Amino acid sequence: MSSPGPVDRGRLFDRINWALDNRWLSNGGPLALEFEGRIAELAGVRNCVSACNATVGLQLLCQAAELTGEVIMPSLTFVATAHAVRWIGLDPVFVDIDPLTGQVDPACVAEAIGPRTSAILAVHLWGRACPAEELEKIAAAHGLPLFFDSAHAIGCTAGGRPIGGFGTAEVFSFHATKVVNGFEGGAIVTDDDAFAQRLRSLQNFGIGLPPGGSPAGGTNGKMSEASAAMALTSLDAFEQAVECNRANFETYLTELAATPGIFVMPHDRRESNNYQYLIVELDEDLTGLGRDLLIELLRAENVVAKPYFSPACHQLEPYASRQPVRLPHTERLASRVLALPTGSSVSRESIRRICDVIRLAVAKGPEVTARRQKG
Missing domain, CATH: 3.40.640.10 (Type I PLP-dependent aspartate aminotransferase-like (Major domain))
Incomplete structure (x- = not known):
């Protein structure tokens, strides 16, 4: 967010x-x-x-x-x-x-x-x-x-x-x-x-x-x-806000670079960007951990993360039943992405702690998933 x-x-x-x-x-x-x-x-x-x-x-x-x-x-x-x-x-x-x-x-x-x-x-x-x-x-x-x-x-x-x-x-x-x-x-x-x-x-x-x-x-x-x-x-304060967002992005990128199955969505460095959203894609095959379960684990640590945008529009009512359509690339990405906290109220230290939680969750992904499935 x-x-x-x-x-x-x-x-x-x-x-x-x-x-x-x-x-x-x-x-x-x-x-x-x-x-x-x-x-x-x-x-x-x-x-x-x-x-x-x-x-x-x-x-x-x-x-x-x-x-x-x-x-x-x-x-x-x-x-x-x-x-x-x-x-x-x-x-x-x-x-x-x-x-x-x-x-x-x-x-x-x-x-x-x-x-x-x-x-x-x-x-x-x-x-x-x-x-x-x-x-x-x-x-x-x-x-x-x-x-x-x-x-x-x-x-x-x-x-x-x-x-x-x-x-x-x-x-x-x-x-x-x-x-x-x-x-x-x-x-x-x-x-x-x-x-x-x-x-x-x-x-x-x-x-x-x-x-x-x-x-x-x-x-x-x-x-x-x-x-x-x-x-x-x-x-x-736009330029100041963009610089803050850019610094946050760079911190997430560095902190999560070596975490398997976690990809920080990149920006085109040739363009001007406002870095407003920090979007991460999670590969469950590599982490053994589903996106929704990761969001739940983050929220248990008082970290507000959200699926942006999931379900996709065609999967929501009133569209899903009125005009059903299959969009495989949309459905796949929508099930894998989440937005992490950024903005002027998020410190570098907070980002490092958030990334600590993510790294720990991924390291124990199969174990956490198995516990959840057992209820």
Whole structure:
């Protein structure tokens, strides 16, 4: 699990007090607009439309594009990716991943395109860039809009380009657990000026849309000034948070390097990374220990580890029974990965202790498993 980065409380309270003094608490206030400008610059795009959260941001995307029918997406993602589109009447179509990277497989995306496909929604999983340029080519060849759930990927790059400028638009999350957080929050970034204006209208009850401009009408998806104050203050500390996460990653990598069957998921050193998630893959054949049992052992030592993301979306309801599908690479990786604690509240010494527990568990893997099976 990642934890939010450091926050200058004095600066946060200054911003909130400014909003209170000026009595502008929502509806595109100065703090929200400032935040949008800074995120657009970080993402290398002309437009940023803030939102109350990333799930609403994804829904605004779909409504602004007037999507119908099916949206292709990977199943190895947080279930909000799928729920966001299903909630507004679209059908998610799940596809498999590249077993080496965990990212959506472009070949599977191309194969899944059918007469009801209205868009491709890719995911930069765990902040690692998916094959965005390959997906752009597939989308262009089929005349489909391409969107990205970039919830984990603020400040990251793909092929040297900032994540945020691929496809038609991308969505960032600024949930409390993210490296930049606004308590709750999200943002849509795009270089399409007309699309951005449409998004602004839709997230403000449809105000400003021409007559008949959207079958959806509009909703209230705006970011409040309180969230913007927190997000700006968190953004001020972004570089510090990334450096902390990077140091944590290096410590885990060193501590677990010689542990058989435990693999710290790597980052592409040629790219910019925010190191927000510390993901470990466990090979049960080598450790004699299942992923879920390891999580249980860690929790017994007050270490909060979680399966990210397991079960995969297609294995969860309402999708498993309504549109059953087999995605072998997704299912295999989803059963093997877990997220370990990182972030500014996790010390190097804590990481070493966590790794001590993991090494001990792996060393006694078959024995621990046998005891569990006996009950």
